[in-house]
Amino acid sequence: MRELRLGLVETATLCLVAAMVIGAAFFGSRLVLYNLTIIALFATVVISLNLLLGLAGQASFAQTAFMAIGGYGLAILSKTFQVNPWLAIAVAVLVSLVLALLIGRVLLRLRGHYLSMGTLALALGTFSFVNASTITNGGWGISGVPPLLIGSFSFRDPVAFLILAWALCGASLLVYRLLGTSHVGRAWRALSTRQDVSATLGIDVPRYKLIALMIASVMATLAGALYVSFTRFVGPDLYDIAQVINLMFMLFVGGLRSTVGPIVGAAFVILVPQFGAGLERYQNLVFFLLLLLVILLRPTGLFGRTRGTRARKNVLPPWTLRFRGGAR
Amino acid sequence: MPSSEAYTRRGTEAPLLRVENLSIQYGGVLALQPISFDTREHSLTLVLGPNGAGKSSLLRALAGTIPLRSGRILLAGQDVTTVPAYRRVRRGIALVPEGRGRLPTLSVRDNLILGWNSAPSALREPQDAAIAEMFQLFPVLRERLNQDCNTLSGGEMQMLAIARGLLAKPRVLLLDEPSLGLAPLAIARVYGALGTLNADGLAMIIVEQKVVPLPHVPLTTLVLHNGRVRFHEARYPSDDELARLYLGEGAES
Numbered sequence: 240m241r242e243l244r245l246g247l248v249e250t251a252t253l254c255l256v257a258a259m260v261i262g263a264a265f266f267g268s269r270l271v272l273y274n275l276t277i278i279a280l281f282a283t284v285v286i287s288l289n290l291l292l293g294l295a296g297q298a299s300f301a302q303t304a305f306m307a308i309g310g311y312g313l314a315i316l317s318k319t320f321q322v323n324p325w326l327a328i329a330v331a332v333l334v335s336l337v338l339a340l341l342i343g344r345v346l347l348r349l350r351g352h353y354l355s356m357g358t359l360a361l362a363l364g365t366f367s368f369v370n371a372s373t374i375t376n377g378g379w380g381i382s383g384v385p386p387l388l389i390g391s392f393s394f395r396d397p398v399a400f401l402i403l404a405w406a407l408c409g410a411s412l413l414v415y416r417l418l419g420t421s422h423v424g425r426a427w428r429a430l431s432t433r434q435d436v437s438a439t440l441g442i443d444v445p446r447y448k449l450i451a452l453m454i455a456s457v458m459a460t461l462a463g464a465l466y467v468s469f470t471r472f473v474g475p476d477l478y479d480i481a482q483v484i485n486l487m488f489m490l491f492v493g494g495l496r497s498t499v500g501p502i503v504g505a506a507f508v509i510l511v512p513q514f515g516a517g518l519e520r521y522q523n524l525v526f527f528l529l530l531l532l533v534i535l536l537r538p539t540g541l542f543g544r545t546r547g548t549r550a551r552k553n554v555l556p557p558w559t560l561r562f563r564g565g566a567r
Numbered sequence: 568m569p570s571s572e573a574y575t576r577r578g579t580e581a582p583l584l585r586v587e588n589l590s591i592q593y594g595g596v597l598a599l600q601p602i603s604f605d606t607r608e609h610s611l612t613l614v615l616g617p618n619g620a621g622k623s624s625l626l627r628a629l630a631g632t633i634p635l636r637s638g639r640i641l642l643a644g645q646d647v648t649t650v651p652a653y654r655r656v657r658r659g660i661a662l663v664p665e666g667r668g669r670l671p672t673l674s675v676r677d678n679l680i681l682g683w684n685s686a687p688s689a690l691r692e693p694q695d696a697a698i699a700e701m702f703q704l705f706p707v708l709r710e711r712l713n714q715d716c717n718t719l720s721g722g723e724m725q726m727l728a729i730a731r732g733l734l735a736k737p738r739v740l741l742l743d744e745p746s747l748g749l750a751p752l753a754i755a756r757v758y759g760a761l762g763t764l765n766a767d768g769l770a771m772i773i774v775e776q777k778v779v780p781l782p783h784v785p786l787t788t789l790v791l792h793n794g795r796v797r798f799h800e801a802r803y804p805s806d807d808e809l810a811r812l813y814l815g816e817g818a819e820s
Contacts, residue, residue, distance in 0.1 A: 432671055439652050442653055
């Protein structure tokens with residue numbers, strides 16, 4: 240466990256998050272429970288993105304496609320075909336793995352902007368498909384998704400679901416951390432910048448990229464399925480282009496390659512617009528201004544490693560100097 | 568220091584590395600005309616030539632990171648032409664790439680472990696012992712062990728790249744312009760280490776653009792110009808010869 244230790248700030252943040260979740264489980268209002276659950280599920284998807292983009296350097300926009308497989312897989316199988324929801328989720332995960340295997344070899348051969356465009360096309364295609372298909376009930380979506388059960392115990396209980404969601408998030412974080420500090424993570428980081436050099440160091444580049452895509456697809460599918468199980472509804476709007484952008488915001492606000500970054504980024508993007516609810520139509524404007532401020536002041540995200548980034552000095556006008564002190 | 572036996576694993580009649588009619592094409596451009604040469608055990612092969620001569624392409628083709636247009640590569644009599652790069656290193660061809668192959672976000676230790684991990688498992692020493700051996704050759708790496716390799720100077724990174732290549736326990740080490748962009752003192756240090764390694768029996772193919780402070784060892788020199796072999800002899804060319812070869816008017820060898 241030599242490299243598993245986190246930095247002081249990240250450890251403290253993780254403890255704070257854990258304390259908040261435990262506190263909310265006992266004293267939280269409906270709204271707090273709802274928000275914390277949603278944050279955990281989105282954070283899981285962002286962790287998968289962090290693994291794919293942060294560690295393996297593959298700028299993929301296809302995570303919403305895997306979320307859709309999880310969400311629609313659960314809804315269609317459990318509602319329309321009355322399959323046990325747990326089994327439905329397992330089937331969805333299998334479908335995602337097969338899809339990752341099929342598209343991975345082709346898509347991951349693309350690099351840089353081409354990979355982004357290819358995966359973006361997949362995300363847009365997914366949205367169009369679920370919006371038009373009859374099996375997904377088109378634009379109306381599917382509501383009344385049956386709850387997850389263990390014997391007679393139902394996860395309809397919001398506290399139980401909160402714990403389930405954070406268990407998934409915690410497990411994903413652990414997988415990210417364990418793999419990131421292992422030989423696999425080393426290979427990913429190497430190939431993220433120099434595929435040719437990595438190959439001469441004995442790394443089977445296409446295989447390691449595929450492993451990253453498959454692990455990330457499982458995380459996104461599970462989070463997508465739990466999201467639908469939680470809200471009991473699945474519709475195309477969950478997987479539109481805005482969602483793709485939201486996930487990227489969450490990742491970059493939190494900090495690429497940071498361990499707790501995805502949780503903080505997800506919380507930021509989910510909670511900040513709610514605080515601006517009284518501003519009516521200026522709500523989005525305020526949110527994006529704040530987002531811009533974060534990106535300007537901390538180009539590597541709130542928890543990003545600032546090491547080696549001098550861009551900020553050249554981006555901002557001199558009068559902002561006094562605000563920069565706090566930004567390490 | 569690795570003993571000489573480490574590099575002579577199988578006594579074979581065939582040359583360690585045989586290149587037969589190897590040519591390389593990028594798009595419609597022939598980067599390297601068909602080239603043939605042998606590299607023996609313990610030997611040193613120097614490939615000289617100006618920019619765009621095809622030297623780096625030759626090394627990349629030997630390491631397997633670019634495809635050949637024609638020809639074969641034989642390692643100790645075995646055809647490795649179709650062996651992918653990531654497996655070729657386990658067969659014993661390691662590359663120290665042009666520009667030193669910096670891998671940002673990886674620490675010096677990570678780099679060394681990657682090199683160690685690419686060695687064939689039968690030859691792999693315990694990780695700490697193998698890495699400690701590299702500290703004897705390049706003591707500066709010990710001080711930098713936990714730093715991001717992005718923070719290393721050019722000379723330090725070159726040493727790291729060589730150490731990374733050596734940890735793969737190669738039978739032949741390919742070095743692409745190890746002196747590029749280094750201060751004279753760093754060049755001397757790097758070539759001092761390379762001389763020691765060659766004296767210990769490691770076969771090397773070194774690509775350079777300019778004359779380097781090579782120790783006086785028997786070697787084969789190839790001079791490339793515009794993708795053609797202009798000079799191929801078991802000696803170092805004289806300054807006059809080099810000047811003529813670089814200007815491209817040398818007689819066909």
